Amino acid sequence: MAGPLIELSDVEKRYGAQRALAGVSLSVAAGEFVALVGGSGSGKTTLLKTINRLIRPDAGRIAVQGEDVLAAEPHLLRRRIGYVFQEVGLFPHLIVGENIGVTPKLLGWDRDRIAARVATLLELVDLPTEIAGRLPAALSGGQRQRVGVARALAAEPAILLMDEPFGALDPLTRDALGSDYRALHDRLGLTTVMVTHDMAEAVLLADRIVVLKDGRILADGRPADLLATTADPDVRALLEAPKRQAERLRARLSEGAA
Amino acid sequence: MNERVAAAFALLPDYLAWHVVLSAGALALGFAISLPLAVAASRSARLRWPVLALASLIQTIPSLALLALFYPLLLALSAVSQAVTGRGFSALGFLPSLLALTLYSMLPILRNGAAGILGVDPAVREAADGVGMTSRQSLFQIELPLAAPVIMAGVRTAAVWTIGAATLSTPVGQTSLGNYIFAGLQTENWVFVLFGCAASAALALVADQLLGLIEVGARDRRPVKVIAGLAALLAGVAVAVAPLVGAAGRPTAYAVGAKNFSEQYILADLMADRLQAQGVQVKRKEDLGSAVAYRALAAGELDAYVDYSGTLWTNVLGRKDNPGRAEVLKQLTAELQRRDGVLVLGSLGFENAYALAMRQDRAAALGVGSIADLARRAPQLTLGSDLEFLSRPEWKAVQSAYGLNFKAQRSYQPTFMYRALTSGDVDVISAFSSDGRIAAQRLVALSDPKGAIPPYDAVILVAPRRAHDARLLAALKPLIGKIPVEAMRAANYSVDRDSGKASPAEAAKALERRLGF
Numbered sequence: 001m002a003g004p005l006i007e008l009s010d011v012e013k014r015y016g017a018q019r020a021l022a023g024v025s026l027s028v029a030a031g032e033f034v035a036l037v038g039g040s041g042s043g044k045t046t047l048l049k050t051i052n053r054l055i056r057p058d059a060g061r062i063a064v065q066g067e068d069v070l071a072a073e074p075h076l077l078r079r080r081i082g083y084v085f086q087e088v089g090l091f092p093h094l095i096v097g098e099n100i101g102v103t104p105k106l107l108g109w110d111r112d113r114i115a116a117r118v119a120t121l122l123e124l125v126d127l128p129t130e131i132a133g134r135l136p137a138a139l140s141g142g143q144r145q146r147v148g149v150a151r152a153l154a155a156e157p158a159i160l161l162m163d164e165p166f167g168a169l170d171p172l173t174r175d176a177l178g179s180d181y182r183a184l185h186d187r188l189g190l191t192t193v194m195v196t197h198d199m200a201e202a203v204l205l206a207d208r209i210v211v212l213k214d215g216r217i218l219a220d221g222r223p224a225d226l227l228a229t230t231a232d233p234d235v236r237a238l239l240e241a242p243k244r245q246a247e248r249l250r251a252r253l254s255e256g257a258a
Numbered sequence: 259m260n261e262r263v264a265a266a267f268a269l270l271p272d273y274l275a276w277h278v279v280l281s282a283g284a285l286a287l288g289f290a291i292s293l294p295l296a297v298a299a300s301r302s303a304r305l306r307w308p309v310l311a312l313a314s315l316i317q318t319i320p321s322l323a324l325l326a327l328f329y330p331l332l333l334a335l336s337a338v339s340q341a342v343t344g345r346g347f348s349a350l351g352f353l354p355s356l357l358a359l360t361l362y363s364m365l366p367i368l369r370n371g372a373a374g375i376l377g378v379d380p381a382v383r384e385a386a387d388g389v390g391m392t393s394r395q396s397l398f399q400i401e402l403p404l405a406a407p408v409i410m411a412g413v414r415t416a417a418v419w420t421i422g423a424a425t426l427s428t429p430v431g432q433t434s435l436g437n438y439i440f441a442g443l444q445t446e447n448w449v450f451v452l453f454g455c456a457a458s459a460a461l462a463l464v465a466d467q468l469l470g471l472i473e474v475g476a477r478d479r480r481p482v483k484v485i486a487g488l489a490a491l492l493a494g495v496a497v498a499v500a501p502l503v504g505a506a507g508r509p510t511a512y513a514v515g516a517k518n519f520s521e522q523y524i525l526a527d528l529m530a531d532r533l534q535a536q537g538v539q540v541k542r543k544e545d546l547g548s549a550v551a552y553r554a555l556a557a558g559e560l561d562a563y564v565d566y567s568g569t570l571w572t573n574v575l576g577r578k579d580n581p582g583r584a585e586v587l588k589q590l591t592a593e594l595q596r597r598d599g600v601l602v603l604g605s606l607g608f609e610n611a612y613a614l615a616m617r618q619d620r621a622a623a624l625g626v627g628s629i630a631d632l633a634r635r636a637p638q639l640t641l642g643s644d645l646e647f648l649s650r651p652e653w654k655a656v657q658s659a660y661g662l663n664f665k666a667q668r669s670y671q672p673t674f675m676y677r678a679l680t681s682g683d684v685d686v687i688s689a690f691s692s693d694g695r696i697a698a699q700r701l702v703a704l705s706d707p708k709g710a711i712p713p714y715d716a717v718i719l720v721a722p723r724r725a726h727d728a729r730l731l732a733a734l735k736p737l738i739g740k741i742p743v744e745a746m747r748a749a750n751y752s753v754d755r756d757s758g759k760a761s762p763a764e765a766a767k768a769l770e771r772r773l774g775f
Contacts, residue, residue: 054387079390089385093403093479103389135479151389 003066005030005159005191006051011060013046013215020046021057022215030158033185033192035206037199037238043215044195045086048161051193052081064159079103082152082160086167088144090136096147097132103155121150126180142173149181153188160185162194166201178205200242211235262449265761266438271501274457276433278498281424281461283356285417288363293409295364296371297397306372313365321362321423325430328354329550333557350550350559351543355427355434362423363416370412374405403476410473414466421462425454429518431543431554435461440545445520445753445762446673464494511539512730515554515563518545519644519672520753520762521610521692521716521746525564527766529718532733532775548573548646552719556598561724562734566610568712570594572651583609583713590717599722603734608692608743611714612652613703615689617679621702628705632686633660640666642675642684652711653688659710673754692716692743694751716741740773748772 004027013021020043028034036044049055050062053074062069069077090099100121101114109117122129125146136144145165152160165181166174182205185192196202202209203223211219211226211234219226219235227239299306316324332349340346347353378401386396402409425436438454441447468491475483512533516526523544530540543560552574554560567586571577575593580586591602614629626632632639641664647653648667656662664686670678676695678684689696689703691714696703718737724730749769752760760768 052388054384075387075390075392075395077390078388083388085381085385085388087381089379089381089388091382091385091400092379093400102391106390106395155390 007063009061011057013057019215030191033207035202035209036195037202037209038212042212044212045163048195052078080157082157084148084152084162084165086164088148092136096134100150100154125150141169160190160192164195199238266453273435273437275499275502277424277435278495280355281421282495284359284420285363287360292364292367293371296368299372300375313368316361317365322426325358325426328358329430348559350554351431354430355432359420363420366412366415371409374408375401378404406476407473410476414469417465417469418462425458429545511541512561513541513543515546515551515560516544521750523762524749524765527763536729536733555719555721556600558721558723561721564716565719566714566716568714571712580709580712586713587715601720601725603718603720604738605715605717606741607739608741608746609714610690610692610716612711613689613691614686615701615703616686618700618702628707629660630707633662636662636664639664639685641686642668642678643688644672645669647688656710659708692746694747695754745772
């Protein structure tokens, strides 16, 4: 397809007097892995949710795969776009297999095709197949988020939106899940937009980092370029934080070894 | 087995069947209305407040009053329907009971329904949007299944309330387990009262447990339990209702009415016996208020009942004069025929007048023999009355004729009124002259020198549509003029006395034998 896969132009959103998005424009090309980074209230989650119309913007234009998002039927649009939630949001009364198969079922796939897809996805996110018959309550936090990723991928979407997907996990699980997902992104040729407040995660996983503050884009670029080019002190502080942390870690750990 | 317990068991199939039909119907209807309302309330904050407030408001209306209010409302609607479509419907009995109980059952279902749906984790609701569900798919596939345990808890509360409140449908003419309680209260048959309470409580308990099984099934996502609970509920309703289905094939029954005291029960039994001897089906509508009974008869919902000339004279015709016993009866017969087409078949032969009565010793000590004497002492005395008397025109007539002004006035069920007099809680009561307790409890009925209280001949009233019904007339006409007041008093006392009580049916049989029928 020619042109960007996702295109936002001058998108605005207000909550009462507060401006969550103050005219944001952003293009995402097919195959890109974009991280939206910023502090609380920066507008990063609002921006993500406008892409599949979980939030309707007050002004601006949004196109996904060339189609006007604001003119589309929201539920039909969302079935084409995978979404991974911060709080996972698995349906507690449905078993894992039903949770993963929910969007294909809405699309009217037959049972055999759904069952085959569920098995493929469980393998893809590195979960044992027998887990399909369990309720979400019987899973660990990491397993649940793997199911969340599988559910988002179920209807074979080209685009995956992720809202702080690994935020609630312990560091080891988080690291493993992050790199596993990055591998999936490459293997399946996905286009991913991920919200995170963790710059280290963004630098490690994303091809491109978009920094937001007060509903505006402060910086936008490849991780390495961003540090070299930006003059904004906020952006520099954000980018340097993980580097400084890593250096301090190394120093302290080598002290202990000596 | 004790005779009274046996008598109570004999009535159980009919009472229980109606009670179950009524409460199950009200609950099903209440659920069908409340659940969509709860969904709407959970979707719209603007709707939520008024809907829940209205349901709470209905709940604050005493349930007996709610049932009573539906009668005039339905009567008016029936009249409108009669005028518009040419077809009316019965405003007495099943319909007002069903509608009032339906309203009554709604609050817990509404409240729990809205709370249950709103209580679904917002993250889960957003996930339903996110995976591409429409609002309706989210409701049916995610929100309602997750809210089901909370909703079911509301249904359980509603079921227990409805089954309890259904006992109150007796006074609007609907048979229920309440018939035990109301009849037992009137005739001091405590076995009946307890039996009615126990049966109603047992029914509520069973329904609650079965609904609880469904609730647990919904909570633990065990469809087997849900299905088992539902199946048991349906089977229970089917078994309980079976006696009614058996009765449905029989020819239409004649409805014989009774107000809420012993003499009325006995006379209703007497009339029913006579009708059954003619080979017709009879159903009883008991514990009706005076005004309800007459309007029900005029509307054709009752076929016959006994009323009293003075009651009709003052309450129905609104007359304040007293032209004498014979003249009242004559004018009444002509006027009711002309106005409502109601047939006054004739006087049974005795009067049951309102009379102010005191204990003999107390009357002698105070020097009171007439209502005129009483007026001088009244400011130091307390009046006990039945539930109707103080709001009836006869009381206003007596009060203004003699200038009666009591220290206090209290209302009782007739049974308790006599108790209050013997125990000294009240000094004077509004007694009935045919009541056997006047003589038995050494009471004196005060004379009425000014004739302020009209005559009260007991008369059989026949509904307009039965005025030419040969079988009904053949059954009831022989009773006219045949019951002397002594016979009625004896029959009443056999039911009202404290020990060796007879049931109204037994008293009716004894009265028939005594009169040689």
